[in-house]
Amino acid sequence: xxxxxxxxxxxxxxxxxxxxxxxxxxxxxxxxxxxxxxxxxxxxxxxxxxxxxxxxxxxxxxxxxxxxxxxxxxxxxxxxxxxxxxxxxxxxxxxxxxxxxxxxxxxxxxxxxxxxxxxxxxxxxxxxxxxxxxxxxxxxxxxxxxxxxxxxxxxxxxxxxxxxxxxxxxxxxxxxxxxxxxxxxxxxxxxxxxxxxxxxxxxxxxxxxxxxxxxxxxxxxxxxxxxxxxxxxxxxxxxxxxxxxxxxxxxxxxxxxxxxxxxxxxxxxxxxxxxxxxxxxxxxxxxxxxxxxxxxxxxxxxxxxxxxxxxxxxxxxxxxxxxxxxxxxxxxxxxxxxxxxxxxxxxxxxxxxxxxxxxxxxxxxxxxxxxxxxxxxxxxxxxxxx
Numbered sequence: 001x002x003x004x005x006x007x008x009x010x011x012x013x014x015x016x017x018x019x020x021x022x023x024x025x026x027x028x029x030x031x032x033x034x035x036x037x038x039x040x041x042x043x044x045x046x047x048x049x050x051x052x053x054x055x056x057x058x059x060x061x062x063x064x065x066x067x068x069x070x071x072x073x074x075x076x077x078x079x080x081x082x083x084x085x086x087x088x089x090x091x092x093x094x095x096x097x098x099x100x101x102x103x104x105x106x107x108x109x110x111x112x113x114x115x116x117x118x119x120x121x122x123x124x125x126x127x128x129x130x131x132x133x134x135x136x137x138x139x140x141x142x143x144x145x146x147x148x149x150x151x152x153x154x155x156x157x158x159x160x161x162x163x164x165x166x167x168x169x170x171x172x173x174x175x176x177x178x179x180x181x182x183x184x185x186x187x188x189x190x191x192x193x194x195x196x197x198x199x200x201x202x203x204x205x206x207x208x209x210x211x212x213x214x215x216x217x218x219x220x221x222x223x224x225x226x227x228x229x230x231x232x233x234x235x236x237x238x239x240x241x242x243x244x245x246x247x248x249x250x251x252x253x254x255x256x257x258x259x260x261x262x263x264x265x266x267x268x269x270x271x272x273x274x275x276x277x278x279x280x281x282x283x284x285x286x287x288x289x290x291x292x293x294x295x296x297x298x299x300x301x302x303x304x305x306x307x308x309x310x311x312x313x314x315x316x317x318x319x320x321x322x323x324x325x326x327x328x329x330x331x332x333x334x335x336x337x338x339x340x341x342x343x344x345x346x347x348x349x350x351x352x353x354x355x356x357x358x359x360x361x362x363x364x365x366x367x368x369x370x371x372x373x374x375x376x377x378x379x380x381x382x383x384x385x386x
Contacts, residue, residue: 006068008032013035013041013046019273020289032067034063039347048066055077071292075270075272093249094248098247106147115245122181125144131168134181140162141183145181153217185259191208192254196288202301203240205304207225210222219314228262250295251272252270253274254266278312282359283361318381333379358379
């Protein structure tokens with residue numbers, strides 16, 4: 001089959017799916033989307049849009065039957081059914097077998113640990129007594145996590161003292177969801193590395209990005225990360241090994257902790273393009289979205305050199321705002337010629353919802369940060385009044 005005649009099916013029509021399609025269409029690919037929201041960000045640029053819940057197995061099968069390769073924009077989907085489809089002969093990247101392991105944070109950690117990849121100590125928790133014993137031995141500090149689901153801090157509970165143990169356990173285990181605990185890592189920085197593996201096994205690793213969070217949601221990504229060359233190398237080596245462990249085809253993001261002594265440990269792995277990789281659209285020769293499309297269709301992987309110091313800043317819905325989206329300060333924000341603005345086209349805004357991002361590529365990190373923060377101060381995502 002001619003590679004460019006392949007039809008791509010994407011599970012999820014949010015901003016990640018939209019940005020995948022933008023690069024896929026530039027290369028001439030047909031793209032179909034499955035998403036329950038009629039006017040999701042991907043809707044207007046999809047060749048076909050199946051409007052159905054993400055757990056609708058008939059709809060997933062329909063998407064598989066009408067395309068040549070399936071992929072997804074987020075990992076909290078029906079990996080078990082995707083595994084069935086893969087066993088039937090449908091092509092799905094990254095592999096559902098890897099997704100099944102990554103979806104369960106405990107299983108993910110076991111795979112990483114068995115491969116010798118540095119991670120925080122962890123333990124499966126089945127009772128409050130087990131949790132209490134674990135954190136007691138560590139000064140009543142630890143990170144309790146739901147094994148399944150969770151994003152942007154949801155599904156996590158940081159235990160800082162003995163008084164937090166009962167509330168943490170009740171909050172995350174009350175519905176019977178499996179949980180695990182990790183040792184608390186006193187990190188000085190969170191970084192991430194994008195890595196892509198092609199169908200033939202070739203791997204490329206992007207520069208290390210420095211991530212700053214607010215309210216457990218990514219606020220800024222600064223590239224290159226302001227860490228030593230040794231830390232950059234450790235992060236790259238870990239990302240390479242992660243790709244070999246999961247044998248993943250497509251884009252993966254490896255989130256990492258950096259400690260004061262220069263240790264680098266894996267926090268989590270995401271088998272898809274990632275919020276912290278948005279800087280690659282302007283900042284690298286090949287964006288993470290184009291790279292993902294290249295990988296899953298069998299095209300050669302592109303170069304990933306950083307074109308210059310780069311800052312990405314998320315645009316979130318304002319606290320207390322809910323309703324039809326209204327943008328303020330657009331002209332003022334775009335008066336900075338080095339600033340690139342991306343609006344996702346979500347019809348409704350709500351507090352802390354990811355509505356867009358901006359990127360500045362400049363001559364220095366300091367200059368890029370200043371211009372990105374200035375642009376951010378001028379644009380607001382609001383709700384229509386009345």
